[in-house]
Amino acid sequence: MRFLISVLLLGLLAWPWPVVHAARAVRPVKTTAVEVRAEEPPAEPSYPDIAANDEPTPRLNGPRVVGTTPGREFIYRLPVTGAAPLTCTVTNLPPGLTFDAATGVIRGRVEKEGTTPVAITVRNRYGTARATLRIVAGRNKLALTPPMGWNSWNVWGTQVSDEKVRAAAEALERTGLAACGYRYVCIDDGWQGRRTPEGVMQPNERFPDMKALGDWLHARGFLFGMYTSPGPFTCGRYLGSWRHEEADARLYASWGVDYLKHDWCSYEGIARQKTPEVLQQPYIVMRAALDKTDRDIVYAICQYGMGEVWTWARQPNIGGNLWRTTGDIEDTWQSVSEIGFRHSPLARFAGPGGWNDPDMLVLGVVGWGEKTRPTRLTPDEQITHMTLWALLAAPLILGCDLTRLDEFTRRLLTNPEVIGIDQDELGVPATRRDTAQDGTEVWARPLADGRLAVGLFNRSNDTQTVTANWRDLGLRGRCTVRDVWQRRDVGTFDQVFAALVPPHGARLLLLRPQPTAPRSPRRTATPPANQHGNGN
Structure with a gap:
């Protein structure tokens, strides 16, 4: 009972995050301080109380x-x-x-x-x-932190065009995303035309001059991403690179490509058996082709986690810089949570130069080439999505229509402390440190400056108190706690921190251990046999 009372008191002291109400789907607020009448709901913002990130200081x-x-x-x-x-x-x-x-x-x-x-x-x-x-x-020094940028697939599908790619790059500049580190601009499926009699791939009519597009991106400091498949066809039934790997790699290098997504797709018809050798073979072939070019090209392996790709994608003869760990993500809570929360056992396989890829962010306006629409994730679910991807050291690849970026999404994507966690140079992904039957979880990752990034998650449908115990985090004594999404210092806490978290929501914290005060010298040469330190 004492412990329960202590946790409740700590939850109150921790300035709990306001319960969020998504537009057109208002949830009741739970409170013990004020009786709220149903006919007089409290005024609340249309999005969670997260920082605007627009301070004028450099x-x-x-x-x-x-x-x-x-x-x-x-x-x-x-x-x-x-x-x-x-x-x-x-x-x-x-x-x-x-x-x-x-x-x-x-x-x-x-x-x-x-x-x-x-x-x-x-x-x-x-x-x-x-x-x-x-x-x-040096050799093999690419992707020392997870790639950040934009990919065309989740909004345009196979209807991507030169005009849409340029518009996305211009929006990266206009919205301030480029100034926060988003620098890859990637064309996904749908750009391919036909091959010449000599086997050289030609872009379709939507891309009149691919090299000119690459030069245009480079002039603005962006990096150029491209897409292909090891099979005869891509997922969208455009031509793949099957038996044309070297010619395609030379072509991409001549266009100035800096990032290549190699998507399994129709290779399924070639790989009749899913042995490790068969699964690895097409990626070995393209790796060798890329190595024959005189260009640094980040290599993104996309085959949905088959054969535990995270265990072999970094082999020297494959050299993957990131590898998809799951099937395609959708903008639903079930998809985001099932994909994101499965990554704790995979953390040990990722680090500088090679990253687990749980797929692109489904924030903002998406559509996959059909009628575009806002993401179906609630505001709290979007916060969880971005929080978890940052903790996992996942690539932050946007998949939305950047020309229609709303203020809430912009705040989600431009928080410098969230980006700093994802891009931390130590490169150690988060692992699950605690889980409870009520649907709450605590995840954490160490950072290069000695701090610990901690996520408090509530996967349930009810507001919950989520408690981070220092013993689960490998900490002792007192720690200062900072709320990353609100960008404010919460206070100094001893051994435990608790906070209310809304349904499907998250809190993202930075914990910094405080120096332990030196003990006074003892008067006796040896302490009594039954005396123990208090852990402070």
């Missing part, structure tokens, strides 16, 4: 490390935010790279292997921000 966002291969093209757009005008200064670039202050893009070709700490300073009339970006040059 800030460098995104990862603190990026990789490249010596001698190959390198493009990196500084993800900086703050009130305009911003002035960026970059010093100690490795030989072969230059910085264009007008565009904010570092580009060139690093001359030799090594790690270079690059000093970056961002100034405006409100202040100065300084940070260090490590540029790591």
Whole structure:
């Protein structure tokens, strides 16, 4: 009983998150402080109380490390935010790279292997921000943090076009997403036309000049993503790369492609048996083809988790930088929760250079090529979606119509602390630390600066108190707690933190252990045999 009372008191002290009401689907508020009459519902915002992320002070966002291969093209757009005008200064670039202050893009070709700490300073009339970006040059140094960007599939399906891709890139700039680190712009299925008699793939009429599109993206500091299949056809029944892998890899490199999604699809008809050798073979073939080009291309393996792909995708002869762990995601709570919460056992297989991929984010306006519509996820479910993907160190690939980005979705996607958790250079994905029969779960991942990112999840249909116990998190003593979505410090807590979480909702926290005060020297040479420390 004492423990129950303590947990309830801690839940009150933790400033519980307001229960969220989605438009046209209002839920009753549970409260013990005020009697709420049904005919007089309390006024509430149309979205949860999450930070706007529009502070005028300068800030460098995104990862603190990026990789490249010596001698190959390198493009990196500084993800900086703050009130305009911003002035960026970059010093100690490795030989072969230059910085264009007008565009904010570092580009060139690093001359030799090594790690270079690059000093970056961002100034405006409100202040100065300084940070260090490590540029790591060597073999197999791509995707040192999970890729961030946009893919056409979840909104346009096979109806993608040059015009829609350019509109998405322009929206990344206009909405501030590019300034937060979203830099890959990826064409999914539906771009292919026919092959020439020599076997060279030609884009269809919706893509008049693929190289010009790649050059246009690169000029703005974006990276260019492409899609194909190891089978004769793609999922949309366009031509795949079967028996044309080397020709296609050369073509992609000539277009300036920086990211390739290789989607299993019709290879199902070739792979009659699903032995490890058969499952790996098409990805080995394309890996060898990519290695013959003179271009860094992030390799995304898409075969839905068959044969426990996470156990072999990083083999040197495959070299996957990310690998789909499940089938396609849908914008439903069942799909998001079943996919996301299954990843705790897979955490040990991911890290810098290779990432578990639970599929793209289904936030904002989606449609898969048919009539577009807002995601079917409630606001709380969207917060859970983004929270869990960040904790899992998952690629943050958007799949929405960026030209119709609403304010709530923009806030979800631009929180610098959420992005910082996903892009943490330590690269250790979260694992489940506690679960209860009431549908609550606690997940956590360690960060490079010594803090612990913790997710409090409520998978049930009722508001629940979710409790994080230090013993489950590997912590002792007192920790400061910060609410990441509200971007405020909550306080300092000892051994436990509890908070109310709405149905299908989440709280995302940053915990920093406090230094333990030194003990006073003992007067006796040895302590009494029955004396024990109190863990503080």
